[in-house]
Amino acid sequence: MSIPSGPLAALKAAAESFVADYHARKTTLPGDSRIRAEAAALVAAQGLPGPREEAWRYTALRPFAEAQFQPARRAEPSAALLARLPAIAGTRLVFVDGRFHSELSGVPRGYRVTTGGPAFGTIARPADEKLVALNTMLAEDGAAIHVPANTDAGTVILASLGTGQSVGFHPRHHIVLEAGATLTLIDLAIGDGEYLNNPVLTFEIAEGATVTHLRLQDEGAGAFHLSTVYAEVGRAGTYDSFALTLGARLARMEVHARLAGEKAAAHLNAAQLLGDTPFGGGQHADFTTVVRHDAPNTASRQTVKNVLTGRSRGVFQGKIEVARIAQKTDGYQMNQALLLSPHAEMDSKPQLEIYADDVKCSHGATVGALDADQLFYLRTRGVPEAEARAILVRAFLSEALDPIAHEEARAAMEAAISAWWERRT
């Protein structure tokens, strides 16, 4: 018998440890035990995503596999951590180490929120996405948000606070908007130290309904943030999202948007601002999207910006699938990276799979440094170099940030970017 070593063995061992945790606790885990058992069988059979899979070519989970995570217990956030929650008007749903914290949360009006167990929904695909299988196997809590037809649910702040106890949590949220409903979901993942946050969010967006999903990932420096979002958008519905990645040692945001009804639209904008970690080496963040156009006259827009310092590495994988029926599809994808260090790296993989013949799809990618002429121009006007660089970085991000119509959320994003910039310089 040989002693296991190397990345594959580490991934296998980590998967086995998660499965063992499931078996030890399965009788006490809440929610549908059959869904959970099926997911456990998948994890046991397939393990965790490995370097030989096309979708995981640029993101190695080895550092995650080598870390050890305990099951999360009820925890209280520090005052400092709570203070990092931006002041945004709306109903707060606060999860601490993955568990709903009712004292820190508000009461919704005009729509329904259920917590206390995982909100599995029906559109996630544990058989296709291994981290979703892991989430399904171990999910303990989450919010089920149900917005009735033609109801404006206003702003809901879904906040995840990680207290950094080397715990792992797998929140499972499900959001349903009936026809004509609207919701702005401010999705915050904030924390200190080392932990695993592996959330899955599913959105069912019915005819004419609109979800604005604004995400700020500012997890602890030693944290792993692995999230998967599914959005199913009906006729003339909109899933409008922006995701800002600042934190975590290793992060992957995966978004699957399916435009299922005619004139459905999805915006998947993102910004990743990365630098060195306190552990040597740089942060790694991966923004992976799959947009499936499954009906005629559907539109998708993706503007993804990366600002990379130190030894950080950014990944963008964007896939646009256009079904045969989806004529007059309008798909646009742009990925741009600003490399502020010779040691930073950007990997960009656009993929178009088009089976309809009357579509408009475009994609582009650029990688570059700050423009020396622009820097000089600002400095001749008296702007000190550091400030000039900050202005140009903010300008680079503007195409992704400026479309955020929610003023308080945009201000919170701007403030988080400024704080990030201060830390880096």
Add this chain to the structure above:
Amino acid sequence: MLEIKGLKAGIDGKMILNGIDLVIPQGEIHAIMGPNGSGKSTLAYALSGREGYDDIEGTATFAGHDLLAMEPEERAAVGVFLAFQYPVELPGVNNANFLRTALNAQRRARGEAELDAVQFLKLARTEAKRLAMPDDMLKRNVNVGFSGGEKKRNEVLQMAVLRPKLAILDETDSGLDIDALKIVADGVNALRGPDFSALVITHYQRLLDHIVPDRVHILAAGRIVKSGGPELAHALEARGYASMVPEAA
């Protein structure tokens, strides 16, 4: 007073400026004329601190400051302003915010109080109006989508708001029609006074009909080969550079 002594500069091993000697007394406007490639823009860039020049020799002092030892923003704070021949576009940077950031950075460096948004906008709107610029130019991104003439006017607007003590205008007349030229010239003339000096770099005498210089210098092959009064520009226009520039230069 600007005093340049024996200024040399090269790029990629090729010398562009071969020993410039020039004095602009306080309150005077001097013009530099010269054929393409004579070093006019390099002189402007060297005085404002652009990187990338090597073999810099000589000195350039302004109001007692050793310009060549200072960062571009430090030069700006002591009153040096460069109006670019090709103003740079800054997508994603609002023109008014840009100008306010610049003005306040300079004021901060000089130990003066910063202007708040209201004070600043009042100032910027007044100056924009004087330059016949539509108000929306302040709201747009810096130079993005501006016509050639609008870009040049935007340079003069910045100058009017920043109130430099030494303005270097690098072919500000290029690409301007006669009406825009007059507006730009009026903007420069409005700043004329005992505390304002300017170095007006131009290819043509036309601009100097509107900004009448105290002295005119002719630059060729990185040296000043002839200096004179405003009449020198007219002589140059009539007879061409060939008559003024020694073959050996």
